[in-house]
Amino acid sequence: MARIRTIKPEFWTSEQIVECSRDARLLFIGIWNICDDAGIHPAAPKVIKMRVFPADDDITSDSIRGMLDxxxxxxxxAFFDSDGTEYLRVTGWSKHQKVERPNYKYPNPDAISPNNGGKERVNAESSRRSFDDSSPNDHRSIGDRSTPEGKGKEGKGRESPPSPPRQVPSAAPSDAVDRVRKLVWTLIGKDQGWIGTKLVSTDVEGVRQVRGWFDLGLSEDRVLAEVExxxxxxxxxxxxxxxxxxYLDRVMRSLAEEGSATAEAGGNGILDATPWVQRVESFRSKGFWVDGWGPRPGEDGCLVPADVLASHGYGARA
Incomplete structure (x- = not known):
C-alpha cells in the first residue's frame, strides 16, 4: 500500500533535482509513496506507470523508463537485481529518513529476503558499514535524499555504499577475473562517491560478467584498459x-564484434532505441562517446538508428 512521506523545502531548489525533467521530478516523489520502508520498489515501468500516473495517457511505459534513467x-x-528481478532503490533513503515501524516488502541490494524481518535488514545495513566510507560525499546535495514516512522525522544516519550483490560460496575466481572485478568495483566506488571501498568477498554477478567477457575472446589487458x-x-x-x-557488458560485447555493424544494428536484441537516445543526447551536450558504440553521430557507418539521428538533427546513416 502507498505510504505517507514528507518533502523538505530544499527539494525544490536542489541542483540535482532541477536538472531532472519535470515529469521525472514528479515520478521521484511518487516513488517515495509506493516503495517500501527501505526505499525499494520493483523497477517495472508498467507497474510504476499505473501507480503514479494512472490517468495520464500521454505517459507510457517507455516514458517511465526514460524518467527512471x-x-x-x-x-x-539506483538499480539492482535480486533473483532475476530488477529493483530500484532511492539512494539517499537511509540518511534523511527515519521510519519507526518499518515494513520491508522487497529484497535489498544485499539479497536479504523481506521474510527475514526488520532485524535482518538492520544487520544488513550495519554490514554495509564495513566498507570504508570515510571520504566526503560532497558532490551530492540534500535534494538527492528522500524524506521520511508518517510524522516527518528526519534520520541522522549516514548512507552507506551499495555492497556487491551475492557471494561465491566456495572457490575463489581466477586471478585475472579477480583483478578485473576489483578494478570495476573500485571505479564504481569512485564514480558513486564511496571511495576507499574494501571488498572482502567475491560477488557472483561480477565474476559471471567478467568470465563472460573473457569467453568473448577479450584479453585481460584489453578488458582492464577498456574498463579504465x-x-x-x-x-x-x-x-x-x-x-x-x-553498461560495461554492452561495451565489451561491442568490442568483441570488432566494429561489426551486426553487433548493435543487426536486430540481435542487445540494445533498443532508448540507450541510443541517451547516448546521442550525451554526445550533443557533452561530447561523450564510447568507441565500442561505433562511429559517432554524423560519421560514416554510424550504428545509431536513423530515426534517433533524425530526431536529434543528424542526417541519415551512410
Whole structure:
C-alpha cells in the first residue's frame, strides 16, 4: 500500500533535482509513496506507470523508463537485481529518513529476503558499514535524499555504499577475473562517491560478467584498459554510469564484434532505441562517446538508428 512521506523545502531548489525533467521530478516523489520502508520498489515501468500516473495517457511505459534513467543519471535512484528481478532503490533513503515501524516488502541490494524481518535488514545495513566510507560525499546535495514516512522525522544516519550483490560460496575466481572485478568495483566506488571501498568477498554477478567477457575472446589487458577508459571518459564528461555492470557488458560485447555493424544494428536484441537516445543526447551536450558504440553521430557507418539521428538533427546513416 502507498505510504505517507514528507518533502523538505530544499527539494525544490536542489541542483540535482532541477536538472531532472519535470515529469521525472514528479515520478521521484511518487516513488517515495509506493516503495517500501527501505526505499525499494520493483523497477517495472508498467507497474510504476499505473501507480503514479494512472490517468495520464500521454505517459507510457517507455516514458517511465526514460524518467527512471534520468533519475539514475542524477544519482537519485539506483538499480539492482535480486533473483532475476530488477529493483530500484532511492539512494539517499537511509540518511534523511527515519521510519519507526518499518515494513520491508522487497529484497535489498544485499539479497536479504523481506521474510527475514526488520532485524535482518538492520544487520544488513550495519554490514554495509564495513566498507570504508570515510571520504566526503560532497558532490551530492540534500535534494538527492528522500524524506521520511508518517510524522516527518528526519534520520541522522549516514548512507552507506551499495555492497556487491551475492557471494561465491566456495572457490575463489581466477586471478585475472579477480583483478578485473576489483578494478570495476573500485571505479564504481569512485564514480558513486564511496571511495576507499574494501571488498572482502567475491560477488557472483561480477565474476559471471567478467568470465563472460573473457569467453568473448577479450584479453585481460584489453578488458582492464577498456574498463579504465570507460570510467575515465565518464568522469571527464561529468556523467555518471547508472548501471555500470550492464553498461560495461554492452561495451565489451561491442568490442568483441570488432566494429561489426551486426553487433548493435543487426536486430540481435542487445540494445533498443532508448540507450541510443541517451547516448546521442550525451554526445550533443557533452561530447561523450564510447568507441565500442561505433562511429559517432554524423560519421560514416554510424550504428545509431536513423530515426534517433533524425530526431536529434543528424542526417541519415551512410
Amino acid at each position: 534520468d533519475l539514475v543519471r542524477h544519482r537519485l535512484i 577508459r570507460v570510467f575515465t571518459a565518464a568522469k571527464e564528461s561529468g556523467t555518471s554510469i547508472g548501471r555500470p555492470w550492464a
